[in-house]
Amino acid sequence: MEKPDIKILLDKYFEGETTIAEENYLRVHFASADVAPEFEMYKPVFGFFEVEKSIVSTAVVELHKKQNPWLSIAVAAVVFLCIGSFGYLNFSIAKQPTDLGTxxxxxxxxxxxxxxxxxxxxxxxxxxxxxxxxxxxxxxxxxxxx
Incomplete structure (x- = not known):
């Protein structure tokens, strides 16, 4: 591509309107040695993606094997207790006499x-x-x- 095409592609890239093919073209173009001097400042931007893509994580992630079954039982008991208390209090208040002192x-x-x-x-x-x-x-x- 010619210089105006690179300028247009860069404008589209920073506006978020490029396609995958156009982004790949920009990445390959800025990885090559024949980048115009006015576009040299964009080389680290596209070089960053190539460097980061090659990094492999060596972190070990441990998964929890099993949860304590008593925890689930306790949570269920608390939920049922709250629901029962709510129902009991609402129905007992509704049964109170409505005599307002006549x-x-x-x-x-x-x-x-x-x-x-x-x-x-x-x-x-x-x-x-x-x-x-x-x-x-x-x-x-x-x-x-x-």
């Missing part, structure tokens, strides 16, 4: 409602008192900065 006597219902609203009023008033401090702070800040 009263047959209107006077008693009125008294209980007054107690609940008084308790709520105490907590709401506490929040309102806290807001008074914020209002005092805001007015003081406006006086100082204005």
């Amino acid at each position: 009263y047959d006597n209107p006077q008693k219902a009125f008294q209980e409602t007054k107690k609940a609203l008084a308790l709520l009023s105490v907590h709401v008033n506490t929040g309102v008192e806290s807001m008074q401090y914020l209002q005092t702070y805001e007015s003081t800040k406006n006086i100082v900065f204005n």
